[in-house]
Amino acid sequence: MAAAADEALFELLRIPSISALPEHADDVERARQLVVDRLRRLGFEIELAPGVISAEWMGRPGKPVLGIYGHYDVQPPDPLDLWETPPFEPTVRDGYVYARGAVDNKGQLVANLMAVEGAFAEGGPPVNVRFLIEGEEEIGGRSLPDFVRANAERLPTDYMSLIDGYFVAPGIPSLITALRGLLYVEIEVTGPAVDLHSGMFGGVAPNPFNSLVWMLAGLKDRGGRVLIPGFYDSWRAPTKEEIESWSKLPYGEEARLLATMGARALEGESDFTPIERIWARPTLDVHGIRGGFIGEGQKTVIPSQALAKVSMRLVPDQDPEEILASLRSHLSTLATPGVSFEVRVMSMTRPVLCGVDHPGVAAARRAYAAAFGSEPVLAREGGSVPVSLELQEALGAKMIVSGFGLPDDGMHSPNERFSLDQFHRGIEFTERLMHELAAD
Amino acid sequence: MAAAADEALFELLRIPSISALPEHADDVERARQLVVDRLRRLGFEIELAPGVISAEWMGRPGKPVLGIYGHYDVQPPDPLDLWETPPFEPTVRDGYVYARGAVDNKGQLVANLMAVEGAFAEGGPPVNVRFLIEGEEEIGGRSLPDFVRANAERLPTDYMSLIDGYFVAPGIPSLITALRGLLYVEIEVTGPAVDLHSGMFGGVAPNPFNSLVWMLAGLKDRGGRVLIPGFYDSWRAPTKEEIESWSKLPYGEEARLLATMGARALEGESDFTPIERIWARPTLDVHGIRGGFIGEGQKTVIPSQALAKVSMRLVPDQDPEEILASLRSHLSTLATPGVSFEVRVMSMTRPVLCGVDHPGVAAARRAYAAAFGSEPVLAREGGSVPVSLELQEALGAKMIVSGFGLPDDGMHSPNERFSLDQFHRGIEFTERLMHELAAD
Numbered sequence: 071m072a073a074a075a076d077e078a079l080f081e082l083l084r085i086p087s088i089s090a091l092p093e094h095a096d097d098v099e100r101a102r103q104l105v106v107d108r109l110r111r112l113g114f115e116i117e118l119a120p121g122v123i124s125a126e127w128m129g130r131p132g133k134p135v136l137g138i139y140g141h142y143d144v145q146p147p148d149p150l151d152l153w154e155t156p157p158f159e160p161t162v163r164d165g166y167v168y169a170r171g172a173v174d175n176k177g178q179l180v181a182n183l184m185a186v187e188g189a190f191a192e193g194g195p196p197v198n199v200r201f202l203i204e205g206e207e208e209i210g211g212r213s214l215p216d217f218v219r220a221n222a223e224r225l226p227t228d229y230m231s232l233i234d235g236y237f238v239a240p241g242i243p244s245l246i247t248a249l250r251g252l253l254y255v256e257i258e259v260t261g262p263a264v265d266l267h268s269g270m271f272g273g274v275a276p277n278p279f280n281s282l283v284w285m286l287a288g289l290k291d292r293g294g295r296v297l298i299p300g301f302y303d304s305w306r307a308p309t310k311e312e313i314e315s316w317s318k319l320p321y322g323e324e325a326r327l328l329a330t331m332g333a334r335a336l337e338g339e340s341d342f343t344p345i346e347r348i349w350a351r352p353t354l355d356v357h358g359i360r361g362g363f364i365g366e367g368q369k370t371v372i373p374s375q376a377l378a379k380v381s382m383r384l385v386p387d388q389d390p391e392e393i394l395a396s397l398r399s400h401l402s403t404l405a406t407p408g409v410s411f412e413v414r415v416m417s418m419t420r421p422v423l424c425g426v427d428h429p430g431v432a433a434a435r436r437a438y439a440a441a442f443g444s445e446p447v448l449a450r451e452g453g454s455v456p457v458s459l460e461l462q463e464a465l466g467a468k469m470i471v472s473g474f475g476l477p478d479d480g481m482h483s484p485n486e487r488f489s490l491d492q493f494h495r496g497i498e499f500t501e502r503l504m505h506e507l508a509a510d
Numbered sequence: 511m512a513a514a515a516d517e518a519l520f521e522l523l524r525i526p527s528i529s530a531l532p533e534h535a536d537d538v539e540r541a542r543q544l545v546v547d548r549l550r551r552l553g554f555e556i557e558l559a560p561g562v563i564s565a566e567w568m569g570r571p572g573k574p575v576l577g578i579y580g581h582y583d584v585q586p587p588d589p590l591d592l593w594e595t596p597p598f599e600p601t602v603r604d605g606y607v608y609a610r611g612a613v614d615n616k617g618q619l620v621a622n623l624m625a626v627e628g629a630f631a632e633g634g635p636p637v638n639v640r641f642l643i644e645g646e647e648e649i650g651g652r653s654l655p656d657f658v659r660a661n662a663e664r665l666p667t668d669y670m671s672l673i674d675g676y677f678v679a680p681g682i683p684s685l686i687t688a689l690r691g692l693l694y695v696e697i698e699v700t701g702p703a704v705d706l707h708s709g710m711f712g713g714v715a716p717n718p719f720n721s722l723v724w725m726l727a728g729l730k731d732r733g734g735r736v737l738i739p740g741f742y743d744s745w746r747a748p749t750k751e752e753i754e755s756w757s758k759l760p761y762g763e764e765a766r767l768l769a770t771m772g773a774r775a776l777e778g779e780s781d782f783t784p785i786e787r788i789w790a791r792p793t794l795d796v797h798g799i800r801g802g803f804i805g806e807g808q809k810t811v812i813p814s815q816a817l818a819k820v821s822m823r824l825v826p827d828q829d830p831e832e833i834l835a836s837l838r839s840h841l842s843t844l845a846t847p848g849v850s851f852e853v854r855v856m857s858m859t860r861p862v863l864c865g866v867d868h869p870g871v872a873a874a875r876r877a878y879a880a881a882f883g884s885e886p887v888l889a890r891e892g893g894s895v896p897v898s899l900e901l902q903e904a905l906g907a908k909m910i911v912s913g914f915g916l917p918d919d920g921m922h923s924p925n926e927r928f929s930l931d932q933f934h935r936g937i938e939f940t941e942r943l944m945h946e947l948a949a950d
Contacts, residue, residue, distance in 0.1 A: 090807035146809060149705065209807050250709065254808045263772020265589065267922035268795045269690065269893025272823050273734070273787030274767055276777040279796035280730060287727035290720060292846060294713070327714055332703020332814075335848040337716040347713030355708045356719035357811050358802030363819060367530035367649050368694045368856040369586060370821055371797050371922060374772075379803060381810055383712050406732060408775040416808040453709025482707035482811060 072494050075184040076167075078108070079493065082142065082176045083160040083169040089143035089209045098205050101142040105203060108183055112190050114201070121213030123203040124225070127195065134507050135198040137227035137467055138186075138500075139457065140179030140234070141207035144171035145482045152484035166487040173475040175207065177488035178233045178496065181474060185500030196508035200227055204457065207234075210254060210417025215460040222464040229430035229507060230461045231500070235451050235473025236481070237492075238321035243438045244449035245431055246471035247312070248349070251384035251421035252454040253393055256414040257285065257401065258377040268370040276408025278376040279362060285411070286378055288404040289354055289397075294338035294347075296354045296382070298400050304387045308350045308450075315448060316345045321477060330478050349450030353383045379416075383452065390418040419456040424469040433506035434470045441498040446472065474499070512934050516607075518548075519620040519933065522582065523600040523609040529583035529649045538645050541582040545643060548623055552630050554641070561653030563643040564665070567635065574947050575638040577667035577907055578626075578940075579674070579897065580619030581647035584611035585922045592924035606927040613915040617928035618673045618936065619643065621914060625940030636948035640667055644897065647674075650694060650857025655900040662904040669870035669947060670901045671940070675891050675913025676921070677932075678761035683878045684889035685871055686911035687752070688789070691824035691861035692894040693833055696854040697725065697841065698817040706812040716848025718816040719802060725851070726818055728844040729794055729837075734778035734787075736794045736822070738840050744827045748790045748890075755888060756785045761917060770918050789890035793823045819856075823892065830858040859896040864909040873946035874910045881938040886912065914939070 087101035088094040106123055110116055114125040128135075147157035147170045155161040157170035167177070182201075189195040202225075204214035218225065238244045261278035262271075290296050308316075320326060322345025324336060338347045347353070361376035363369035384390060398413050405411050425431075426448060438446045451471065462469055474496035480486040527541035528534040546563055550556055554565040568575075587597035587610045595601040597610035607617070622641075629635040642665075644654035658665065678684045701718035702711075730736050748756075760766060762785025764776060778787045787793070801816035803809035824830060838853050845851050865871075866888060878886045891911065902909050914936035920926040 090805065090809060092806065146803070146805065148803075152704070208809075252709075252810070254810070261773060264592065264920070265923050266771060267893065268793070268797070268821060268823060269692075269891070270917075270921060271767075271771060271788070272793040272795050272892060273778045273791055274776045274784045275771055275795075276773050276775060277795050279726075279799065280777075283723045283726040283796065284732060286719075286723040292724060327711075331706055331711060331715055333701060333716050333848055334850070335716060336714045337720075337846060337848045338713045344714045348711070351713055353708070353712035355712050355715075355717050355810070355812055356723065356802070357708070357809060357813070358804040359719065359799040359816075360804040362796070362798030363586070363588075364798040364800040364817075365530065365586065366532065368819065368821070369530060369648075369797060369922075370692070370694070370795075372795055373797070376799075377804075379808065381708060381808070383708060406777055408773055408777040410774065451709070452712060453707065477710075480704070481710060482809075483705050 075497060076490065078184060079167065079177055079180040080160040082180060083171055084158055086158045087143050087205065088146050089206050090146050098143055102205050105142055109201060112187060119213065119217050121204055121206045121211055122217045123201060124217065125201040128198045129194055130196065130198045133197045134228040135200055135226055136504060136507055137200045137202060137230040138182045139202050139230060139232045139461065140182060141175045141204045142179065143205045143208050145208050149484060154485055165491060166489050168485055168487045170486055172486050172488035173479040174481040174486065175234050177493055178474050181493055181496035182233060182500050184497045188497065188501060189504060195504050197504050200225065210252065210419060210456055215457045218457065218460040219464045225465060227465045227467040230465065230467035230469050231503065232455060232458060232469060232471045233473055234455055235471065236475030236477055236479065238319050238447060238449050240476055241444055243442055243444065243446035244472065245426055245434060245446045246451045247424055247426055247448050248386055248450045249422045249458055249471065250452055250454050251388065251390060252381055252417060252419040253384060253390040254381040254416040256377055256379055256416060257411060258375060258414065259409050259411045260375050261409045262372065262374050265374055266372040268372050271372055275372045276406060277372045278409050281406040281409045282376045282378055285401050285404040286356055293340065296352065298393065298396050300396050301352065301393060304389060305352065306386045312448065313346065319345065319447060321345060348452040350385055352385050352388055354380065356380050384421045386421045386423050388421060390420060419454045420459050422458045422462060424462065424471050428468040429510050430468045430470045430507065433503055433510060434472060436506050437499050437502035440502045441495045515624040515937060516930065518624060519607065519617055520600040522616045522620060523611055524598055526598045527583050528586050529646050530586050538583055542645050545582055549641060552627060559653065559657050561644055561646045561651055562657045563641060564657065565641040568638045569634055570636065570638050573637045574668040575640055575666055576944060576947055577640045577642060577670040578622045579642050579670060579672045579901065580622060581615045581644045582619065583645045583648050585648050589924060594925055605931060606929050608925055608927045610926055612926050612928035613919040614921040614926065615674050617933055618914050621933055621936035622673060622940050624937045628937065628941060629944060635944050637944050640665065650692065650859060650896050655897045658897065658900040659904045665905060667905045667907040670905065670907035670909050671943065672895060672898060672909060672911045673913055674895055675911065676915030676917055676919065678759050678887060678889050680916055681884055683882055683884065683886035684912065685866055685874060685886045686891045687864055687866055687888050688826055688890045689862045689898055689911065690892055690894050691828065691830060692821060692857060692859040693824060693830040694821040694856040696817055696819055696856060697851060698815060698854065699849050699851045700815050701849045702812065702814050705814055708810040708812050711812055715812045716846060717812045718849050721846040721849045722816045722818055725841055725844040726796055733780060736792065738833065738836050740836050741792065741833060744829060745792065746826045752888065753786065759785065759887060761785060788892040790825055792825050792828055794820065796820050824861045826861045826863050828861060830860060859894045860899050862898045862902060864902065864911050868908040869950050870908045870910045870947065873943055873950060874912060876946050877939050877942035880942045881935045
């Protein structure tokens, strides 16, 4: 069984289903087809929409409906030269499989699929099962969220298992009480109409880079505090109990974070602990700056345009729309008179608070204890799963947000990996979860 | 004659001799070979070194030696999509030839070559002629400057004609009294050892971009004043006479500059006129920023490294070595604790002051009047010609720094062009210059 499960995972990992790169559209489609074929063979009723797989098996009338979320798209693998083995040739070393998407999210998705396949081999799952799977998670696509909102009435779901996260430390599973939201923008600055020679125009030309660096430097102070007016106004402090329980976790230890990142010092707001900064504080990061000359050698160009990719991780109760409006007006005070600029929204996801006092979470606790030998701790999630809001609000599903990854699995980094032991225990977790929910 | 000269120019323009791009090394070599072949056919004695053509014809004992400088390498043509016709397919429209290198410097170099070829067709030049030509001007290469310094004794030169500039306005030639120097650096900032996911590490990771934008924003204030300590200490103000004569030139008119640049406002130090800012003030510009994710779509990466290309145009009497040292120490106060950074020097050229009270300049005045119908004005040059310092200092040559381009020829920009009328009159200028020098 483990060998067959491994092969099912590797097969999916071999497909470079990079949703951010249009040239990989066929690969994203191939990955979807592979998942669809597996579900169809089990007898699931399947509905497809662009970027969406909706599949249900309602063979247990009177039993609860367990929803399972996952995504088959992955992040781009660059920088390629830092991979020890090719990102789309899954390779096993020391009990880990290395590949882009190994942990995020193919490994966790396939663990769920294998659990359900295993249940069918033994007479069918003890609960009804609904898969809601997407191919646009890594680009903040709206297809699945919009599908869920539009079709909520015919997608009844009692519990929604969202397995896209990780243990807070080896041996310590987590149940997530909140996910950060995301506001991802491109800031494009235009100076002169054409590229200019700095020898002829340096001193009078409005260089969009010079303006852009003032704009970006004006978004965050050196202490890590975001300077967009009103940015923190709606921030809801975590409860005292949350903060106390977090302080006992090894996850936020400075030495661990420094070692994982390979960094010489932490940055960010020093009046909050590292774990509070990751789980409960909003942040802002520049991801890339485009324009001008970045080849080898030198070119003394004053370019016409420069563009920055910037995102903000948001926490309850920040509203991305309000923050976007404040960002735009703040940037207009920072831009220099010689340039114009445009802010384009790439994606926008509201932060989510998940309740943890329902039978689904109790069932998940027991399933974790059985499969992994330890109870999960309550934690938050620094990342975002855009659809989680719709799953909770439109479906009214009780959320079970968790994950089988380990903190140093390199999600979004070169040499991303997934422990095969975690994978196999993850399959067992979902098998147990179904039985626990059926028994309730 | 004009048709043959045009064909000689187009032949050189067809070669993409882009010195900044290693994949064009063969093209740079082809361009050199073409120039060498022309000079060899005339009977020049030729010495070659990597990146250097040194050629002399000493057929007029007792007459002065006129040195002629030029370069056969060009800037990269990007952004390619803004060219109306391909950059290496010279195309004539409305009396201009459009191509990368048309004005900088192939057109001006070929004008000099044609003048000398014409003189040979009529019994040989009336003065001795030395060509010093390079293929590394656009990358600030040291080959020709080092060659000149090492071999100065056997390269006697009375006057050095450096035709790499432009008229201050149509009909108004210029003689250059000073050239700006250049300090071009790469600033590479390293944060974490690997690329990270901002959802997992945003709030604690030292993002090199966040640090880099503070560093760059700290190099120059919003008024255009450079903030590197001591940057202006050695600045030598232009003379009152220079400032007065400049104020009468259309070159620095705001409306003209705005129209040429296609910009909505000038930037830079408001306590200096635009022309003073271009010719007599040092400047600093960011040319490009590399690192992270700049593709289509979104990736929430906190990259390991970010790199900025930055150059400073320097003026008399700034010393690039001193400024580099101050830049390094200033950056270390701006960088955040979580990152390390490295400053790599790409090129370094001292600014040059040229005397204009020698017989060569007087001869050039008469040659301009004859060929173009108007006397040149005294001006400065915002750009840099790295070798000019060696030509003046090591050779002891009296400098004649001038140019046949027009201000809107788009040097270093898409759709670079050169007026064929200026080209033909430029040939006549050099013919006249040789005769004026012979007659002195």
